[in-house]
Amino acid sequence: xxxxxxxxxxxxxxxxxxxxxxxxxxxxxxDEIEARQNRKVSIGALQTVLRRLESKGYLTxxxxxxxxxxxxxxxxxxxxxxxxxxxxxxxxxxRVDMFKAIPRMAFPKS
Amino acid sequence: MNSLPHIQPPKFFLRFFRWFCDPAIAExxxxxxxxxxxxxxxxxxxxxxxxxxxxxxxxxxxxxxxxKIGRSSSFNSSPMFKNYxxxxxxxxxxxxxxxxxxIVGLAVGLATFSLIAFYVYSELSxxxxxxxxxxxxxxxxxxxxxxxxxxxxxxxxxxxxxxxKDFPEVENYVRLQQWxxxxxRNEISSYERESYIADSxxxxxxxxxxxxxxxxxxxxxxxxxVLTESMAKKYFGSEEPVGQTxxxxxxxxxxxxxxxxxxxxxxxxxxxxISFSTWxxxxxxxxxxxxxxxxxxxxxxxxxxxxxxNVRAKMKDFIERNVEKGGMYYEDLPLQPLASIYxxxxxxxxxxxxxxxxxxxxxxxIAVFILLIACFxxxxxxxxxASRRLKEVGLRKTLGALRRMLIAQFIGESLIIxxxxxxxxIVLVWIALPxxxxxxxxxxxxxxxxxAWLVAGVILALVIFIGLLAGAYPAYIxxxxxxxxxxxxxxxxxxxxxxxxKVLVSTQFIISIMLVAGTLLVYDQLDVVRKQxxxxxxxxxxxxxxxxxxxxxxxxxxxxxxxxxxxxxxNVAGSTSxxxxxxxxxxxxxxxxxxxxxxxxxxxxxxxxxxxNTYQIKLLAGRDFLRxxxxxxxxxxxxxxxxxxxxxxxxxxxxxKKVQGRYLGKIIGVMKDFHYRSLHTKVEPLMIxxxxxxGRMSIRVEGNDLPATISRVQKKxxxxxxxxxxxxxxxxxxxxxxxxxDQQLGKVAGVFTGLAMFIGCLGLLGLTAFVVERRTKxxxxxxxxxxxxxxxxxxxxxxxxxxxxxxxxxATPLTWYLISRWExxxxxxxxxxxxxxxxxxxxxxxxxxxxxxxxxxxAANANPTKALRME
Numbered sequence: 001x002x003x004x005x006x007x008x009x010x011x012x013x014x015x016x017x018x019x020x021x022x023x024x025x026x027x028x029x030x031d032e033i034e035a036r037q038n039r040k041v042s043i044g045a046l047q048t049v050l051r052r053l054e055s056k057g058y059l060t061x062x063x064x065x066x067x068x069x070x071x072x073x074x075x076x077x078x079x080x081x082x083x084x085x086x087x088x089x090x091x092x093x094x095r096v097d098m099f100k101a102i103p104r105m106a107f108p109k110s
Numbered sequence: 111m112n113s114l115p116h117i118q119p120p121k122f123f124l125r126f127f128r129w130f131c132d133p134a135i136a137e138x139x140x141x142x143x144x145x146x147x148x149x150x151x152x153x154x155x156x157x158x159x160x161x162x163x164x165x166x167x168x169x170x171x172x173x174x175x176x177x178k179i180g181r182s183s184s185f186n187s188s189p190m191f192k193n194y195x196x197x198x199x200x201x202x203x204x205x206x207x208x209x210x211x212x213i214v215g216l217a218v219g220l221a222t223f224s225l226i227a228f229y230v231y232s233e234l235s236x237x238x239x240x241x242x243x244x245x246x247x248x249x250x251x252x253x254x255x256x257x258x259x260x261x262x263x264x265x266x267x268x269x270x271x272x273x274x275k276d277f278p279e280v281e282n283y284v285r286l287q288q289w290x291x292x293x294x295r296n297e298i299s300s301y302e303r304e305s306y307i308a309d310s311x312x313x314x315x316x317x318x319x320x321x322x323x324x325x326x327x328x329x330x331x332x333x334x335x336v337l338t339e340s341m342a343k344k345y346f347g348s349e350e351p352v353g354q355t356x357x358x359x360x361x362x363x364x365x366x367x368x369x370x371x372x373x374x375x376x377x378x379x380x381x382x383x384i385s386f387s388t389w390x391x392x393x394x395x396x397x398x399x400x401x402x403x404x405x406x407x408x409x410x411x412x413x414x415x416x417x418x419x420n421v422r423a424k425m426k427d428f429i430e431r432n433v434e435k436g437g438m439y440y441e442d443l444p445l446q447p448l449a450s451i452y453x454x455x456x457x458x459x460x461x462x463x464x465x466x467x468x469x470x471x472x473x474x475x476i477a478v479f480i481l482l483i484a485c486f487x488x489x490x491x492x493x494x495x496a497s498r499r500l501k502e503v504g505l506r507k508t509l510g511a512l513r514r515m516l517i518a519q520f521i522g523e524s525l526i527i528x529x530x531x532x533x534x535x536i537v538l539v540w541i542a543l544p545x546x547x548x549x550x551x552x553x554x555x556x557x558x559x560x561x562a563w564l565v566a567g568v569i570l571a572l573v574i575f576i577g578l579l580a581g582a583y584p585a586y587i588x589x590x591x592x593x594x595x596x597x598x599x600x601x602x603x604x605x606x607x608x609x610x611x612k613v614l615v616s617t618q619f620i621i622s623i624m625l626v627a628g629t630l631l632v633y634d635q636l637d638v639v640r641k642q643x644x645x646x647x648x649x650x651x652x653x654x655x656x657x658x659x660x661x662x663x664x665x666x667x668x669x670x671x672x673x674x675x676x677x678x679x680x681n682v683a684g685s686t687s688x689x690x691x692x693x694x695x696x697x698x699x700x701x702x703x704x705x706x707x708x709x710x711x712x713x714x715x716x717x718x719x720x721x722x723n724t725y726q727i728k729l730l731a732g733r734d735f736l737r738x739x740x741x742x743x744x745x746x747x748x749x750x751x752x753x754x755x756x757x758x759x760x761x762x763x764x765x766x767k768k769v770q771g772r773y774l775g776k777i778i779g780v781m782k783d784f785h786y787r788s789l790h791t792k793v794e795p796l797m798i799x800x801x802x803x804x805g806r807m808s809i810r811v812e813g814n815d816l817p818a819t820i821s822r823v824q825k826k827x828x829x830x831x832x833x834x835x836x837x838x839x840x841x842x843x844x845x846x847x848x849x850x851x852d853q854q855l856g857k858v859a860g861v862f863t864g865l866a867m868f869i870g871c872l873g874l875l876g877l878t879a880f881v882v883e884r885r886t887k888x889x890x891x892x893x894x895x896x897x898x899x900x901x902x903x904x905x906x907x908x909x910x911x912x913x914x915x916x917x918x919x920x921a922t923p924l925t926w927y928l929i930s931r932w933e934x935x936x937x938x939x940x941x942x943x944x945x946x947x948x949x950x951x952x953x954x955x956x957x958x959x960x961x962x963x964x965x966x967x968x969a970a971n972a973n974p975t976k977a978l979r980m981e
Contacts (some may be wrong), residue, residue: 026141026142027142030146043139044170051175071140073141074141075138076138
């Protein structure tokens with residue numbers, strides 16, 4: 001399982017790509033993360049992670065139609081590959097398993 | 111979200127982004143960037159949008175986004191470079207002899223260059239370590255007497271305070287005066303010759319660091335002393351010195367601070383600082399009014415942003431307002447920038463030794479010469495042996511190698527050699543540094559260098575530069591070959607660069623001859639200086655300081671008599687100062703020819719009855735001080751020849767003229783001039799009077815069995831005055847020290863001339879080997895046809911003899927010019943001896959001839975059948 005360890009930011013990016021489904025391109029991903037997580041995301045960090053995930057085979061991408069906004073540049077839409085969704089699911093299950101394994105006494109009473 | 115087409119994102123950043131971004135992903139990222147930009151513009155602030163846009167692009171400049179280097183070029187060239195490397199190494203190994211010559215030559219050249227560069231750098235780094243160095247200036251004086259202009263490094267006590275008062279640009283001042291005191295504590299007693307009294311501002315102006323003590327109060331009270339770390343250790347060991355007392359001469363000083371030792375590259379160095387008030391508390395009147403007492407070194411600190419030119423412009427006015435006229439006139443008060451003092455021409459009464467800019471130039475030229483000789487070796491050997499690489503070059507060209515690739519290959523090859531050489535050079539420098547330090551008498555610690563990266567960068571740049579310098583021409587020549595020539599080698603096409611080789615070899619000879627002749631002439635000059643008539647006898651003279659010890663003052667004749675009894679001692683004299691030291695400068699009135707008493711400032715030495723005798727100073731007229739004439743003790747004066755001429759007298763006229771010194775007296779004699787101060791300056795007017803308060807004893811001893819005599823004198827000294835150290839020095843050694851910088855130059859030039867010759871010979875050896883190899887068959891045929899061995903040797907040597915002759919013709923006027931310029935630094939100049947050039951020429955010829963003969967003899971003696979059978 002170690003082979004498919006996801007970093008925290010990688011995981012968030014993959015989750016967001018999943019959430020946005022057909023609409024997952026650069027700016028939309030940034031907006032979504034910023035809105036949900038209440039944190040600043042730099043385009044540099046995001047793009048590096050996107051390319052890395054794509055080269056690992058977790059994400060795939062394709063160009064959209066050209067529009068008049070964006071200086072005529074096309075958008076690149078990302079989506080989860082089957083490997084990507086499996087890794088994502090395994091990661092989530094691991095987390096849940098670990099969370100469940102915490103004995104109840106370990107939580108301080110609030 | 112309306113787009114606003116007329117607002118564009120910053121062009122520069124966009125272009126930068128397009129340049130660095132991996133083209134495979136550039137389009138959509140640029141789209142994203144533009145979208146975010148347009149959105150921010152629509153929301154309001156354009157400036158903010160621009161800023162964010164730029165910041166984002168800078169954030170994208172990271173691995174993963176930047177395009178991969180090399181991926182864009184059309185084919186992968188790394189195997190080609192690998193092949194270049196392999197062939198280079200192979201050819202280096204195959205001709206191991208030539209490679210060794212090249213590498214050793216370059217390594218020695220680089221090593222000497224670095225050593226000299228290090229030395230020159232350290233000499234130029236003097237005093238730059240002070241934080242405020244660019245705002246510190248030394249006040250020096252140009253004085254005009256009736257007959258000459260005096261350039262002094264010193265100034266008078268009121269100068270500093272008045273500068274502060276009159277010039278708003280001046281922020282602070284410090285006055286320093288060197289004292290030589292006998293320090294005593296417990297069992298340890300020794301002369302601290304480098305003690306200085308200093309104003310307490312010394313720590314505000316210079317960046318000397320106090321380790322212990324308060325810099326504001328340390329030098330405030332009289333008899334306060336701040337010790338350097340090493341002096342503190344000497345007298346107090348591991349004890350804490352602050353708060354304790356130290357006896358210096360007859361006074362007890364309170365230690366108020368300990369400071370770091372003065373850096374080696376400081377133009378004046380001291381072992382301790384004494385509060386200025388120690389002196390000024392009894393000399394208030396002098397401090398305020400003694401405008402003509404030039405006994406102090408004064409440094410001023412200008413305010414930040416103040417211009418020294420502004421101060422200089424007001425100087426005439428300042429002098430007129432403040433200084434009344436004595437026997438001398440203040441011509442000017444120049445301000446020397448702190449960092450320039452060490453290299454400036456020395457003035458009278460300098461504090462500390464001085465370097466010589468001239469010598470720095472000469473050393474730098476030698477360094478460059480040596481490097482050039484090494485580079486020429488490489489160029490010569492590489493082009494000479496180019497024919498060896500013909501097949502390789504031809505094959506590469508046939509297979510489609512471009513010329514610039516071949517140039518890159520051969521420059522790469524010379525870079526490989528230079529890098530190997532530089533690694534060896536580092537080892538050489540490491541080995542040679544300690545002896546080099548002794549040679550130049552400089553500590554050359556690495557701490558004076560700037561940070562290590564800068565040094566490494568400079569070294570790398572030097573290595574690359576040398577690699578290019580040496581490699582460019584051979585690369586150009588070799589890459590020029592046409593493949594066809596390999597099969598039809600016409601001697602013209604390939605060896606057309608023969609002329610250049612001759613030029614380079616003769617340049618090497620020129621440099622060698624210049625260095626050899628130059629070194630010989632430098633030694634000639636130093637010899638003239640050493641042997642010049644000083645007007646007194648400096649051989650076998652021991653000088654022992656007594657610092658006005660009261661026992662000696664009270665029993666002077668008895669002490670002298672006791673010392674004179676010691677076998678080997680010829681004579682003993684006491685005086686305030688000895689030749690080669692500074693002489694005091696006293697305000698005096700002297701009767702002029704018209705009978706008026708004219709005020710003047712004249713140098714003084716105070717002596718006893720035996721001074722003239724012991725030093726063998728000759729009299730032109732009149733008489734020496736006599737024991738029988740009691741009044742001589744106070745009212746008799748001697749003057750020197752220069753003073754006599756200055757006043758416009760003949761020797762006879764001078765006798766009997768009235769002098770108002772401490773006492774009203776008469777001139778009783780005129781001495782022949784003797785060098786009582788530095789040899790760099792002319793003999794200035796001097797007056798001698800008698801005193802009991804001697805500060806130094808001069809003991810003349812016989813030349814034979816010196817060590818035994820000295821130990822006998824020392825034994826007697828310790829019996830007589832056990833508490834006073836017998837801290838003797840030889841007068842001739844002290845005198846020679848004045849030419850320390852020049853003598854060093856002589857030694858250094860000698861060593862490096864040897865090295866230059868060595869490198870030159872290496873190249874010559876290589877070239878001869880090549881010529882012999884190429885002409886093996888020719889020599890074989892000649893021998894078969896009856897040529898003699900000397901004939902064959904001559905055949906090969908002939909070429910070089912011509913080159914040496916031409917080199918001699920070129921080198922002579924050049925050296926002549928340079929040496930005669932250098933000799934202008936000396937008051938007494940050696941005549942340039944033309945024979946020295948002949949000697950240099952013959953020396954270079956002999957060395958070259960020997961080098962060549964070794965190989966050509968072997969070729970000449972070889973069995974011709976072997977040479978002819980070789981295919």
